[in-house]
Amino acid sequence: MYDWAKLQQFCEQVFARAGVPRANAAIVAESLVQADLRGVESHGVVRTDIYMKRVEAGRMNPHAEPAVVSERDMVTLLDGSNNFGAVVGTRALDIAMARAKANGASIVGVRGSNHFGTGAYYALKAIEQDLILLVMSNASQTMPPTGGVRPFLGTNPLCVGVPAGQEQPFLLDMATSVVARGKIIVAAQKGEPIPSGWAIDKDGNPTNDAQAALNGSVLPLGGPKGYAISMFIDILSGVLTGAGYGKYVNNMYENWEEPQQVGHFFIAVDVSRFMPVEQFKRRMDDYIRLIKAEPKAQGVEEILIPGELEHRQTLLRKRQGIRLPLKVAMELDAIGQKYGLDVSAAAFGEGSIMGGSIA
Structure with a gap:
């Protein structure tokens, strides 16, 4: 540990x-x-x-300063200058939070970035500032369009963070695939099989072999619905920002000639523009408690909200180690x-x- x-x-x-x-x-x-x-x-x-x-x-430049390309009203376009994705994402978040506080809401589009980690990393910081945050990112090709076999889309993640009062905040952080490809990478490293329905091999056949899945494609969450959401995220994060999209987002494990060209999209909303923050938090607490008080299915001990298990895991691992x-x-x-x-x-x-x- x-x-x-x-x-x-x-x-x-x-x-x-x-x-x-x-x-x-x-x-x-x-x-x-x-x-x-x-x-x-x-x-x-x-x-x-x-x-x-x-x-x-030399495929990432940790010394480059992310640069604001344009800034008007509530909208900012940031070029990450090929720095670490987490560094670029943090700069984008800082801009989004400051402009949301000033204007009530803000949008920051990002191009020229790299893999930026989990969306929850940014959402938790926004929640601390009493902001609602939506953050998304595109990624290199690991998922086929519905009906296809060859990877075209990334497992493009979507994260939504909403503050609460005494209850845990709502924190949805999800890939648009059945499972994040990183979990398949971890399974391959451990030499473990993966569950059915996670992926297909390079010929389009279902597989439980993690390495075959890495050579093939992960599958969209909910079939055509996950495919459509992933495409939507690619449009906002890639097409709109000037970043790579589809096959133009480079794989950090395979392409050693070019930068990744990942794009992100941040939307921040100031709760206080709608009602006093404490009033909103009381309403959120009431909403969460109403959900938790709903009748439970047989064998279910507790109804959880998105992000609650991860919060408990954090407390446990801080005590017991990783x-x-x-x-x-x-x-x-x-x-x-x-x-x-x-x-x-x-x-x-x-x-x-x-x-x-x-x-």
């Missing part, structure tokens, strides 16, 4: 020693570890290795050795290898 704060510090130091400005290194490390805390391992420190390789290969797959732990160890750092210092106890994981 790894102490989350020490693991985050390790990742920050690794990025910094690789030449990433310290402030940017801190943002990227925080976004990765927060994903692991929430139980979204597919977007956690498992991404450290590929991020480092792209920096070392367990990493052996392959990820070994990758971090190798990266640490390269930069004169010891990841085992972040482990509880002696950091010994047990049961296929570093415990």
